[in-house]
Amino acid sequence: MKHFTEEEKIKILSDIIAIKSINENEIEVANYLKKLFDQYGIESKIIPVTDTRVNLVAEIGTGSPVIGVSGHMDVVSPGDESEWTSDPFTLTERDGKLYGRGTNDMKAGLVNLALVMIELKENKELKNGTVRFIATTGEEVGGAGSQKLYEEGYMDDVDYLWVAEPSHDALVYCHKGSLNLRITSIGEAAHSSMPEQGYNAINPLMKYLLEMDDKLNGDNRKNEVLDKLIINTTIINAGNQVNSIPEKAVAEINVRTIPEFDNEEVIDLFNKTADKYNEEGSDIDVEVTMSLPSVFTTGSSKMINLAKELGKKYLDLEPSVIGSPGVTDASNLLRGKDDNFPFMAFGPGETKMAHKTDEYVYKDYYFAFFDIYKELILGLSK
C-alpha cells in the first residue's frame, strides 16, 4: 500500500516549485515526474515539442473509459523578486498558505494528479478504464505543448478531460478563445519638415486599429455563457526620432473570441480590412501569432455532477459552474470535440491569484484536491 503523507506531498511540491520553469525548463519538471513514475512502475513518455521543450504523458489502466487529466508545467515570470515576501522558488508556508511561483497556477494541481496516479496504480485501486496524465509545456505562451499532443492523437480516444487549473470554487466548463495578431504598417522615412517626401506609417495603422476596434467591440453577437467577444490593442511601437517620419509601425492585438464570432472570422475580417487600406495606398500586413479557439461544452456531464458533490464534501463549499474569459490547454486538447464532451477546469487555487506576486495556494485545499481527484477518477471509471 502506498499512502503519500502530507510531508511527502509538501516535499514533492517543494521540489517542483524549485524548478524555474518560466516559459522554458519544463523538461526538468518532466524529468522529475518521469523519475517518480518510474519508481512506481508507471510508464511515461517524454514528447518533444521543440529542441528544448517537452510534454510528459503517463498512463495507468487499460480500456475505456479514458480519463484525461492535465496540467501545464510552465509558470509565468515572478516579476520583481524583491517584491516577494519570500523567495518565489522556495516553497514557504505561512498561516496555512503555501507560497511560491506556480503554487497556485498550477503546480499544486499538477502534483496532485501525479500522486493520485501513483496511489491508484500502487494500490491497484483502478479496476476499470484508463487514466492518461498529460503534462504540457508552454501553456502560458500560446499552448505549443497541447497543440502537439492534439496533433499526435493523444486526445483521440479520451472520454473525459479536466485540467487542474486553479479554480477551487468554480467548475469552468467553457471559456473564450484567444487570438494574437501582429499588425505591421510600412511607410517611408523622411525628415519631418518635408513629410511629403515620405509616408507616415503611424496614421494608417491608428485608423485601422480604431476601425477594427469599432467593428469587433461593436459587434452584438453574444454567447449565452461567455458573453461578447473582446478586442484590445495591447502593444504599439513606431518611430525613434521626433524629427523623422516613421517608416514602420507595429501593433499587437489580443482578441478574446466566442463560438459565435470565432478566430477564423476575426482573422478574415482583419485581412479584408487590411486589403481595403492597402488598396487606398497603405501597406498593412496582418500576422497571426497565436490562435486558440474558444471551448464551449454544455456542462451537463457525470463528471461535472460528481465534481460538484466532491467540492461540497472536501472543500465545504458549493462550486459554481461557470464560463471563463481565460484560455486553457483545452483550446487545443478539445479541437474537434463536440459540445457534449465532458470537460472542466477545476483545481486547487484561485483564478485571481494567478501570475501575482506572493502567489500562494491554501495548504488544506492542496491536500483536499488529492482526495477529490482520486474519488473523481474512481467514480468515472466505474
Added chain:
Amino acid sequence: MKHFTEEEKIKILSDIIAIKSINENEIEVANYLKKLFDQYGIESKIIPVTDTRVNLVAEIGTGSPVIGVSGHMDVVSPGDESEWTSDPFTLTERDGKLYGRGTNDMKAGLVNLALVMIELKENKELKNGTVRFIATTGEEVGGAGSQKLYEEGYMDDVDYLWVAEPSHDALVYCHKGSLNLRITSIGEAAHSSMPEQGYNAINPLMKYLLEMDDKLNGDNRKNEVLDKLIINTTIINAGNQVNSIPEKAVAEINVRTIPEFDNEEVIDLFNKTADKYNEEGSDIDVEVTMSLPSVFTTGSSKMINLAKELGKKYLDLEPSVIGSPGVTDASNLLRGKDDNFPFMAFGPGETKMAHKTDEYVYKDYYFAFFDIYKELILGLSK
C-alpha cells in the same frame, strides 16, 4: 597682412571636423576657435549654456551697424559609420568634394565666418560698424544655445543677421517653426481577458492623435511663402505584453508652424482637446518639449540684394530667394524682431545633403563663401 591660404583653410576645417561635436562637445569647437581668435587679438567669450555646453561670441569693430553672423557648432550623429566611404571625422577630399560629418551642416560655413573675422581685423579692412560672430550649441536638438543668447541680449542691437546654414543656391529669408509635443495617456493595467478591470491607454491616445491630425492638417490657413502648417505623429510606444492591457501610452509629435497658425495656438488646441478627452474619462497629458517659432521676414533688404549679386559673382549661379520648411537658430535669435529685419540663411552646401551618410561640401564653394562673406560684411558696413 593676413591672407589665409587654401591649405590653411582646409587644415582648420579639418581640425574642426575631427571634433566629434555630436549634440555635445561643442566646447571643444569653441575652445579651438577661441584660441584662434586669441592669436589674432580678437576678443571672444565662452557663454555657458549647461554644465558642459557652451556658445562662443566674438566681436570686431565698433558702433553700428552691428552685423550678426552665426553658425552652430554641433553636428548630427554619423549613424552607421561602416556605411561611410571614409571616416566621418577625418576630412577627406575626393573629386573636388570635402567629405566628413558637418562639412555641409555647417562647419564649412562656420569656419568661413571665423576666418573672415580674422582677416578683416588683421588687415584693418573693417572701417565701420561691428561684426558679431555667434557660434551656438545644440542647434540640432532644440536650439538651447541660441535661446540663451537671445535671453542674454546678444541680439538686442543687431541690425543684420545671417546664419551660414548650407544653401548655396538659395537665400532663405523665412522658415517654418518647429514644435515638439509629448502626449502621455494613462490607463490601468489588467489581464487582456478581463479588460473591464483596467483601462486601455492606447485607444484614447490614438483617437486624440487622429483628431489633432485632422484638425491641424485640415486647417486651411496658409502662409504666402511657407504654405500650410504640417503635423506628424513621429513616435508612439505603449505596452509590452500582448496579454496585458497597457497602463501607459506615449506619443511624440512634431508640428511645423507658420505665422498664421503659430506655436501658441497649436499648444492651446492640444491642451483644450486633451481637456475634452479628460472630461470624458481619459487621462491625457500634453508636454511641450521644444517650441521654436517660425521666422518670417519680408526678404526686402540691402543684405539680400547684395547676397544675390555675390552669389552670381562667386558661384556663377542665380540664388533663388525662398522660404524653407526647416528651422534654424533664427527662431530664437530673431525673437521680438519685426518682419523688416534683414535675415537670411546662406552658406556653402546643400539642404538636401544635411544629415546624410557621406556628407560633403564642394571645395570650390567652401572657398567661394569666404569671399562672399567678406564682401557682404564690407558692403553692409559701409
